[in-house]
Amino acid sequence: MGNRTHNSIRNIIFAIINNLVTLLVPFAIRTIMLKTLGPAYLGLSNLFTSVLTVLSLADLGMASALVYAMYRPVAEDNKTAIAALLNLYRKLYNIIGSTILAAGLAVMPFLKYLIKGGVPEDLNLYIVYLLSLAHTVCSYFFGAYKSTLLSAMQREDINSNASTIAHTLIYIFAIVGLLTTRNYYLYAVLFPLGITFQNLIRSRYVDKHYGEYLRYGRINRKTAVDISRKVLALIGHKVGGVISGSIDTLCVSAFLGLSSIAIYGNYNYVANSLFMLAALLGNGIKPSVGNSMVLESTEKNYRDFVTFNFLYMMATGIFCACLLALYQHFIRMWVGDSYLMGMEMVILFTVYFYVRGSRLMVNNYKDVAGMWEADALRPYAEGLMNLVLSVVLAKSIGAAGIILATIISMLVAGLPWESAVVLKKVFHVKCGPYIVRYVYYTLATAAACFASYRICAMIQGAGILAFLVKGVICAVVSAVVLIVAYAPLPEFRASITLGIKVIKNHGK
DSSP: OHHHHHHHHHHHHHHHHHHIIIIIHHHHHHHHHHHHTOHHHHHHHHHHHHHHHHHGGGGTTHHHHHHHHHHHHHHTTOHHHHHHHHHHHHHHHHHHHHHHHHHHHHHGGGGGGGOSSOOOTTOOHHHHHHHHHHHHHHTTSSSGGGHHHHHHTTOHHHHHHHHHHHHHHHHHHHHHHHHHTOOHHHHHHHHHHHHHHHHHHHHHHHHHHSGGGOSOOOOOHHHHHHHHHHHHHHHHHHHHHHHHHHHHHHHHHHHHOHHHHHHHHHHHHHHHHHHHHHTHHHHHHHHHHHHHHHHSOHHHHHHHHHHHHHHHHHHHHHHHHHHHHHHHHHHHHHHOGGGOOOHHHHHHHHHHHHHHHTTHHHHHHHHHHTOGGGGTTHHHHHHHHHHHHHHHHHHHHTHHHHHHHHHHHIIIIIHHHHHHHIIIIISOOOSHHHHHHHHHHHHHHHHHHHHHHHHHHTOOOOSHHHHHHHHHHHHHHHHHHHHHHHTTSHHHHHHHHHHHHHHHHHHO
8 A cells, every 4th residue: 555655646746747847838838829820820730639639549548458458467567468468569559650640641631621711821731730640640659658568567657757858848949939930830840759759768768677578478369359358348438538529629610710719729728737637636546546456355445436536526626616716817817808708618618627527536447447348338429419419509509509518418428327337347336325425526516616706706906916816715715615515524534544644654
């Protein structure tokens, strides 16, 4: 337990540093791009990211399947099995990267139909797209497959550090380039170079410290069949995730145009950035949870799940309160009044953030347990509902309809289904207590959001000082409301006990 705790803390610390670089610095880049090049350029960048995310369906969730397959060999230090899995993964990544390249080239003739109103005159649509495609393709080569070994070894901090170093260099050159040359091509070419450098750093570390796991090996037929079956199930999960994450941007582009993507994208970027920061708790403990699922009892793992889910939902509640109270202030301070959307969009993005966040711990446990087959049809149902609702609602109520469609599909076809799978198939418990807790957490979060918003609304000022004051007040008020609401719950007391244990173990 102590070693897993130490690994989790280390992973979370370096993940925080990485996220500060990869999520917060781009705010400056988006601002510079808006000021120097205009919203159409930013919209084009967002659009190509979504298109290439769809193309990345070739990945099929291989990474999750392989990391899951490694948990037991790593726990047992079975070097032969680990080497065999890595050899398989190297081949798969080569196939994936080549498939994405071919699919990306095939999509090129249809690019113009995804954009309403055309592109800036000084840009060649296809050159920019090829640079974006190169960024995606390079992420599968140059030893990228070795990142799974680091994840299974509970050394996610190495992955984070490689990303931090590479992205720091990218962002420095990107900011300098945009300010001095205002050349979008120079900006776009940096990203494939950066992802290549990141993979090489990671690969070099694995070669040096885990070289004994890189020798040639072949997995047995039973393991190959098991991985193949899980990968097939993950196809659906990948499809659902892509539709939920990318259809929004594609619909905005098709119905509203590139400039609208930039405005919508600013709000979406804030929500996604905050989500990634909030997700550090769940993602940082994921390798340790995988180790615990192999070595500990089902009852012990279920108690841990309840505690971790509670802690994450409490953090999500505080983030939601801050989003609702500070969204408009931040957008106004960041890019100006001309990029503001209505308050209804703020509420919708906050609800989207909450619903999306409430799924994270459930999905983490489903991943480490390898239970993708149990809800293989769920992503298709959720994705299809999201797509149909997005098209219908976008025509009637615009951008609000697109995000509303995502929320509805998650609540109706996503969250209930996957939660039932984890509770029944992994922990063998009934869903009733979880549902009651979810409703209680939601009501408590709503109360925290309302109290924080009302108090922050009384504070005058539009500058950074007022923003910081509101932020502190919002965090304190929401935390107090949630602590009062959660104090009677047994998981609250369990989280206090866990915190004391972590402090003691970390101090040794």
